[in-house]
Amino acid sequence: MKKINIALAGHTSVGKTTFTDTLLYNIGSTDTLGRVDDGKSLSDFDEEEIKRKISIHSSVFSTTYKDNIINIIDTPGSSDFSGEVVSCFYGVDVVILIVDAVNGVEIESSKLWNRAKKMNLPVIILVNKIDKERANYNNVLENLNENLDTRVFPVHLPIGSEGSFKGIVDILKMKAYTYEKGGKKGKEQGIPEDLKARAEELRNDLIETAAEANDELTEKYLEGEELTPEEIMQGIKDIILKKEAVPVMVCSSVQNIAVTEVCDTLISIAPESNTREVIKAFDANDKTKEIEIKLSKDESFVGLVFKTVMDQFAGKISYIRVFSGVLKAESEVLNSTKDRKEKLSKLYLPFGKTQNQLDRDAEEGDIIVCTKLPHAETGDTLSSLDRPVILPEMELPYPVHSVAIKAKNKKEEDKLNSLLHRAAEEDISFKVEYNKETKETVISGMGELQINIILSRIKEKYGIDFITSPPLVAYRETIQAPAKADYKHKKQTGGHGQYGQVFLEIEPLPRGTGFEFVDKIVGGVIPKQYIPGVEKGVREAMEEGVVAGYPVVDVRVSLVFGSYHEVDSSELAFKIAGRQAFKLAMEKAKPTLLEPIMNLNVYVDEKYTGDIMSDLNSKRGKVLGIDNIGGGIQVIRAQVPQAELLKYSIELRSMTSGTGSFEIEFSHYEPISGKIAEDVIKETLRRKEEEAKEK
Ligand SMILES: Nc1nc2c(ncn2[C@@H]2O[C@H](COP(=O)(O)OP(=O)(O)OP(=O)(O)O)[C@@H](O)[C@H]2O)c(=O)[nH]1
Ligand SMILES: [Mg+2]
Structure with missing residues (x-):
């Protein structure tokens, strides 16, 4: 019995969900063949998915086929939901990258390919929609070779194409399978005459690929000896694991042709749950200590929560991949990420929107579901109490x-x-984050669609109305020249007075340094106990700069001189003096606004590159470079002020008819001046006035 954990991934609408539904039907996991198009899909079951006819969430199906356990995760294709795709990648051992037979490699497919590569996950390609008009297998193969930085080798050859597609030749078995309408499985037959030569050619290519797996096989092959079927199979499996070449399968999911053969092929060549043998983790008690986890049921339990669902009735549902050991129902495990114990109740096997109780223990290689774990969140490692380990943190795409x-x-x-x-x-x-600087609750995600779906659910289900706006930019302030100032705080109010005098020198520091306070007092002109007061005052003043009230950064403040009074001085008096002196000094130090600059990677079809560049220009962006990543797709790398990118996901969508996507992350702060700075100041003051009025 094998355990195979698969994520189906690919560009939007390539047929991942249709493939899932067809497969579940063919292997007998369900009696009814659901379809995305008629809203009956077992995988796209969510209300929004049915309404929009797209996948929004991943769906997990635990199935058995020919005594093997196959766990299939159907992931959504839109980049708006790519966070969930990537977290699911952490739960599986192989990615089936589905491509459309006419479109070949598209933007998301190429991003997913790169992601799988980065995660060291093996990939197998499935060409779907070979029944479509203009579909041509040879063209797709060429497209794949050109656009993915690997070599592909077909393990299937289609029989017929477009409307006449009726089955495949399995190059692993050198057998043909053809379909009759309504059949779940192909009828085995001899290879059609007109495909024999091509099938032989592909078979030779496949054997040559297998021979590349290791020196022994290579030698045998080069010496003209025939490889045994077992050697060929093992060679192919090794090559897949090493990702030196990628096998290609083919089917039509909607016509239900060759889907079962795809499943058979996966059983023979897809990496199993323990093929990798070990994975890396860290000792939970000493996170610098790396540990190898053996993927075996005889080890201590280690699992990963790779998906979480908040169900209206069942509450929190956690999807767990068991990497090693045994997990028993009603037992206690350690959530080592949170350092809290989790009490488990029953264990279930996921099947789309339903869960079926598991009547055995969960073991290495299983994907199971637990409900109502108090602490668990997606990304958490669960481990046995006797060996607390933490799996490497998930690296997710940046919102x-x-x-x-x-x-x-x-x-x-x-x-x-x-x-x-x-x-x-x-x-x-x-x-969801509360931004202390701008005093706003800011929600962020992978795209407008994702955020709108979440918000419309809150509005419709819970009747809460809200106002959204582009988030405020967290500007900063700094100085551009050294300056000095002093301030004497002196008050005589009846009995005890207040007294403190400070002399400050301030100077600019390199960008990103923050703040330095230097005590240069000699001869006790300010007694030691009052100096922290001065620093506190300076820090307070730095929370709201003199330009527009934004936090001040990258400044060195030296306390050089001062005076005190035996009776009237106090820490408070020096704090006030420090605060005021800093403000005075800053006024004289050529204060300026700083704005956040973002690193931006824009992925577009090359026909849009010109438009994107001129748009970035108008956004004060600096283009750092353009790379071809294949598939006619270019990545434009640029640095652009955040203020110009607040609606970029919407703008890019309209500039590229919805095909472009981008990644963004904070880079650094840069000064702004002139009209741009004036506008920021004006707008900030206007907003502050408005807020004051509201109060
Ligand atoms: N001609 C043809 N159409 C197909 C095939 N498979 C799926 N489709 C159609 O393609 C459309 C998209 O199918 P889905 O299964 O929803 O695609 P998906 O990849 O799951 O889409 P997302 O999850 O939204 O990214 C539907 O209208 C399907 O009927 C196929 O093999 N041939
Ligand atoms: Mg789908």
């Missing part, structure tokens, strides 16, 4: 779209916040 949000009715603010946090628990790429 690209953010909006500020507040409840229309102030009284609903708390409820809105808790619903947003709940959504974030379920969707690992959706983040």
Whole structure:
């Protein structure tokens, strides 16, 4: 019995969900063949998915076929949901990259290919929709070879094409399978005459590929000896694991032709749950200590929560990949990421929207579901109490779209916040943060569509109305020249007075350094106990700069001189003096605004590159380079002010008819001046006035 854990991934609409539904039907996991198009898909079952006819969430199916356990995860194709795709990649051992037989490699396919490569996950390619008009297998193979930085080798050859597609030649078995309408399985037959030569050619190519797996096979092959069927199979498996070449299968999911043969091929060549033998982890008690986890049921338990669903009735549902050991129902495990114990109740096997109770222990290689784990979140490692380990942290795509949000009715603010946090628990790429600097709740994710879907659910289901706006930019302030100032705080109010005098020198520091306070007092002109007061005052003043009230950064402040009074001095008096002196010094030190600059990677079809470049130009962007990543897709790497990118996901969509996508992350701060700075100051003051009025 094999255990195979698969993620189906690919560009939008290549047929991942249709393939899933067809496969589940063919292997007898369900009696009815559901379809995305008629809203009956077992995989796209969510209301929004049915309405929009696209996948939004991943769906996990634990199935058995010919005594093997196959866990299939159907992932969504739109980049808006790529966070969930990537987290699911952490739960599987192989990615089936599905491509459309006419379109070949598209933007998301090429990003997913790169992601799988980065994660060291083996990939097998499935060409779907070979029944479509203009589909041509040889063209797709060429397209794959050109656009993925690997070599592909077909393990299937289609019989017929476009409307006449009726089956495949399996190059691994050198047998042909053809379909009759309504059949779940191909009828085995001899290879059609007109395909014999091509099938032989592909078979030779396949054997040559297998021979590359190791020196022994290579030698045998070169000496003209025939490789045994076992050697060929083992060679192919090794090559897949090493990703030196990638096998290609073919089918039509919607016509239900060759889907079962795809499944048979996967059983013979896909890496199994323990093929990798070991994975890396860290000792939970000493995170610098790397440990190898043996993928075996005889080891201590280690599992990963790779998906979380907040179900209206069942509560929190955690999807767990068991990497090693045995997991028993009703037992206790350690959530080593959170350092908390988790009490498990029953164990279930996932099947789309349903869960079936598991009547055995879960073991290495299984994907199971637990409900109501108190602490577990996506990305958490679970381990046995006797060997606490942590798996490497998930590396997820960086959010690209953010909006500020507040409840229309102030009284609903708390409820809105808790619903947003709940959504974030379920969707690992959706983040909710309170930005202390701008005093806004900012939600961010992978795209406008993702955020709109989450918000419309909150509105419709819970009746909460809210206002969204582009988030405020977290500007900063700094100085551009050294300056000096002094301030004497002196107050005589009846009995005890207040007294403190400080002389400060301030100077600019390199970008990103933050703040330095230097005590240069000699001869006790300010007693030691008051000096922390001065620093506190300076820090307070730095929270709101003199240009537009933004935090001040990259400044060295030296306290050089001062005076005190035996009776009237106090830490408070020196704090006030420090604060005021800093403000005075900053006024004289050529203060300026700083704006955040982002690193931006834009992925577009090359026909849009010109438009994108001129748009980036108008956004004050600096283009750093353009790379071809294959498939006619270019990555434009640029640095652009954040203020210009607040609606970029919407703009890019319209510039590229929805095909472009991008990645973004904070890079650094840069000064702004002139009209741009004036506008920022004006807008900030206007907003502050408005806020003051509201209060
Ligand atoms: N001609 C043809 N159409 C197909 C095939 N497989 C799927 N389709 C159609 O392609 C459309 C998209 O199919 P889905 O299965 O939803 O594609 P998907 O990859 O799951 O899409 P997302 O999850 O939204 O990215 C549907 O209208 C399907 O009927 C196929 O083999 N041939
Ligand atoms: Mg889908």
